[in-house]
Amino acid sequence: MSLQVENLSVYYGDVKAVKNVSIDFPDKGITALIGPSGCGKSTFLKTLNRMNDLIPSVKVEGLVTLNGKNIYAPDAKVTSLRQKVGLVFQQPNPFPFSIYENVVYGLRVDGIKDKQVLDEAVEVSLKKAAIWDEVKDKLQTRADKLSGGQQQRICMARVLAMKPDIILMDEPTSALDPISTKAIEDMLDQIKKEHTIIMVTHNLQQAARISDYTAFFSKGELIEVGKTKQVFLNPEKKATENYLAGKLE
Numbered sequence: 001m002s003l004q005v006e007n008l009s010v011y012y013g014d015v016k017a018v019k020n021v022s023i024d025f026p027d028k029g030i031t032a033l034i035g036p037s038g039c040g041k042s043t044f045l046k047t048l049n050r051m052n053d054l055i056p057s058v059k060v061e062g063l064v065t066l067n068g069k070n071i072y073a074p075d076a077k078v079t080s081l082r083q084k085v086g087l088v089f090q091q092p093n094p095f096p097f098s099i100y101e102n103v104v105y106g107l108r109v110d111g112i113k114d115k116q117v118l119d120e121a122v123e124v125s126l127k128k129a130a131i132w133d134e135v136k137d138k139l140q141t142r143a144d145k146l147s148g149g150q151q152q153r154i155c156m157a158r159v160l161a162m163k164p165d166i167i168l169m170d171e172p173t174s175a176l177d178p179i180s181t182k183a184i185e186d187m188l189d190q191i192k193k194e195h196t197i198i199m200v201t202h203n204l205q206q207a208a209r210i211s212d213y214t215a216f217f218s219k220g221e222l223i224e225v226g227k228t229k230q231v232f233l234n235p236e237k238k239a240t241e242n243y244l245a246g247k248l249e
């Protein structure tokens with residue numbers, strides 16, 4: 001797997017929200033995207049699986065390649081891109097169906113009907129999302145009736161069922177309590193061995209705790225990126241140091 005971004009700029013109308021960003025994402029592990037509110041983290045993240053396509057005023061310039069292929073090429077298929085690059089939102093957003101049907105949703109869209117295949121995908125994905133033991137006896141319960149933390153892990157399982165190479169997460173624990181947050185962080189620590197995870201977080205302690213790499217954004221620009229320890233303990237740029245010290249510009 002290789003995800004590379006070259007000179008990427010994203011505009012909302014005339015406003016340039018992401019400015020000439022270049023970054024090669026390391027394969028596997030967690031990369032945290034940090035920076036002040038409004039610096040373009042979410043816009044950048046959504047560009048990686050073309051979620052911004054849904055906003056009419058958005059214009060994207062530059063190159064995003066997945067395994068050497070331009071994801072914005074005219075013949076690139078958005079559905080197959082989103083299978084390889086899944087997205088988990090800030091607010092848990094399970095569909096108003098059963099837990100089972102949430103997890104197999106993408107597989108059904110793909111035309112998979114074999115019950116044994118679907119059953120196995122449900123078990124494997126819920127186990128990976130660290131929620132199998134809590135829900136295995138009530139797979140027909142509606143997913144949107146679970147707690148927020150459980151709903152978020154069901155959303156993770158729904159993404160994992162598609163076996164994505166890359167999982168994008170936009171502040172996945174900001175709506176959750178500390179215990180649910182820990183459950184998600186422990187789960188990410190396991191699945192990062194098999195997936196490349198790119199996560200926007202406002203929580204610097206979370207970034208320091210669970211990410212392997214950190215990218216610091218400010219005013220639409222990527223200021224620096226490196227191993228998390230390096231960025232937090234010995235940042236190259238003054239702007240990074242100031243942000244981490246709580247001195248907002």
Ligand SMILES: Nc1ncnc2c1ncn2[C@@H]1O[C@H](COP(=O)(O)OP(=O)(O)OP(=O)(O)O)[C@@H](O)[C@H]1O
Pocket residue numbers: 012017035036037038039040041042043044055
């Ligand atoms: N749909 C939109 N239409 C117009 N402007 C937008 C839209 N979404 C975001 N913006 C603007 O683009 C800039 C970057 O926003 P973005 O949400 O990417 O930042 P962020 O770093 O993720 O912020 P936060 O941490 O607060 O979520 C901001 O100035 C924001 O107002």
